Amino acid sequence: MQPNRRFRGLVVSGQPCKTGCRFFSVYHSPAMSKKQFQRFNLGDKVKLIFTEETGSVIRIMDAESVLVRLTDGDEIPVFTEHLQLIESKAALTNKDVPPGKQPPPPPPPTKKEIQQKKEASVKKLMEIGLHTNEDTGPDNGLHLALQPFLKPDGMIDYFLVYFINNSPRPVKFTYETELNDEVVFSITKTLPARDIIILNDIPLDWLNERLLLLTQGEVLPTAAQKEEPDFVPVTFYKSYTPKAKLLHKGTQLMPLLNKQAYAVPVLASTTAKKQPVGNPQEQIQPEPEKYIDPAQLKVNMLLNTDNKEEKHAKTVINAEERVIDLHIEKLQPNYRHLTNSQILQIQLTAFEKSLNDAIKKHEKTMVVIHGKGTGKLRSEIFNLLRNYPQVANFANDFHHKYEFGATIIDFQYEN
Template sequence: MKYKLGDFVRFIDEKLEGFVTRIIDEQMIGVTGEDDFEIPVPAAKVTLVHGYKKPDAVSENLSNPLDVSIANFKAKGIYLGVVPDPKANSVVHFHLINDTSFQLLATLVTEQRGNKGEFAGNIASNSAEKIYSAQLADLQLWPKMLINILYFTKQHPEIPNPLTFSEKFKAKDFSGSKKNLPIINQQGWLIRLDEPELVIDADKLKESFFKSAEEKVTISKPEREVDLHIEKLRDDHQFLSSAEILGIQLNHFNKALDAAIVNQMPEIVFIHGAGNGTLRHEIQKKLSKHPKVQTFMDAQKEKFGFGATRVLLK
């Protein structure tokens, strides 16, 4: 297969173009165009658009790292950055990020019904390389990844032992919020491969000895309107099943309702959307049995339609 996920291709027989978002088999690929609709097409029916450069392309500079003094030598900071493709959001790219002063010799092997070498290369100091791409919808089918790293420098610091990272990723591994990734300066999920150096803050350690056993817990006052749409609650919602999404939404609802009661709010509105009505039904079932709820009703229809519930509290 000469195409890779994220490649920009043009149809031979039609005036269409898009990004490769799925490798179906050796003869078939999935191509997603501007309408975000994926079209299965024989690989022989498209051609690679040469010279196209993605806006997020990572520099492939493999020059030797600049010499730095031993005092300024940075020994820690190796990450795996997972970044959604800016043009084909159903695809993510894995970048090996070297935020150290070492030069790294790295390999990636995927393990699924046998081993397959995916990447081998030299990653210069303060640089990154894309080492793998995958389709989000196939997360459960992703192979186990094995990354091996050797450290190299012409200077004279202590050389760490070779680093091995082995992981079969699951949806929970991407449950955290996206953050700006070092070196590549893009939004994505960051996984640390080496352990940071342990730094003990003497002042904080002293404070911990004198901390009261019983501290007053403060609960923040929620917004008057609480949006329960899953895309507002989790960045990784595309990885979650319907049952997991419902559980997260109900948990957020319960916490917001409790916070409103503690802060003695007279009322609160929960925006749950219309959808198939499951979330609305579960919320109103809980409200009907809650001792601190005076009554509830559909919120302002002109603003929310039938997608929100207004709750009056005692």
């Protein structure tokens, strides 16, 4: 992992966590605490603390972040506490002013400039949902999006997780990533309507661990909705466990993100729910009980005997668990003269032959013993498994018999 990394413009620290993750961590050192409340102006020349890159402030996003245009032309959002002021716009403007001569004060703003500032403030309020004009656009709800990033060899390296609010209402949410029952990333934010936020990144290897993405929160109501006596707040809770079979579903073009990603629905609609009016028991009409004539039932069973042959035959799945041991001494006794690459090829050939046989027989699970070693054989096996749509999941978890030297493969077949 590189010491510092930038994901789609967000500057993150490169301090690895104890699980080896690469998430967007925000921490405060004594030096950074002094800059925590530093304000920047448009045109200020700044330096990014973690990457040493320089650029200029081109937009004030909110109280905590600004948009910086780097010297290479990239534009990225950065937290103000992660910036160091190199030279202010005022200092840049006054470079050519002789010492002792102060520039004249700026002229007072004109009525047109004041009106433009007011309109800009109103536009900002409308963006964050604090407006009375109703958003008439479609309510497409809330989604998580997992955008894959590839290695040079074309294999997936990691996923970047986004939270997309494609609805007319702002939402307040909490998102957590749990790995092996430990929270490795957490964030609580208010996301405006029709907006998107980058959460964290997930290495591909985490899909074979106990990974859980937890998203919960509520839709922020309008003032008028709060005053309604029958108003019920809209809340949401989504617990999602990404698995290897996610890769077989295919990506889709995500709204607002405008990039291909794996979609995870969180909330179908942010529309406020209303409590039912009247007596709830009056609204539930139980279905009348149906009388079944035993004699007629017997006749129907006799008449439908031919239909039994029309039913599809059930898929026969072997109940016995397949286990293959890939230790080279199990596959070829005389292996002392073989090179490491030749041994690896023999092991992968034996594994793929057994894997294809298990799929052909529609077996439910399979255990491959690859040993601990350097992990090279295990990595090659994982790469092969990702190419089989019948593989629903595979995990190198602790096994009571093989410890961490085996991988359990689960299969799933289409009817």
